[in-house]
Amino acid sequence: MIKPTPNPPELDDTTPYEFPGSKRFHEAAERALDHYLKPNALTLRFHKPSTMFQIAPDQDNESLLAHACESLASASIMTSDIAAYVDNPQRHTILAIQQIIMLAELAVNRVLDNVEMARSASHN
Incomplete structure (x- = not known):
């Protein structure tokens, strides 16, 4: 019996650059994405974080930990509630996030x- 394909099959030498201008187009797209998604060192050096929501420096550790624990418990309940309303692929992701939140809550406790x-x- 003659097989229609060689054994092993030949590797396909396909490339995302099927015409001469596509490599330049790809490089231009990468530069554009880098411009918007990767801040440069100059931007980072002059970036001043917002102080709109700041924790008072005189807060004691126990109070901060108690608040973190309550926040994590609330986040766990919210993710559980949301998981009840979504379909399987997203539900699994949300439940995985809930598990991470619960593990953090256990550590804080x-x-x-x-x-x-x-x-x-x-x-x-």
């Missing part, structure tokens, strides 16, 4: 427990 244990040990 552990730190809060450690802070509480250290404080009770120092009072004894």
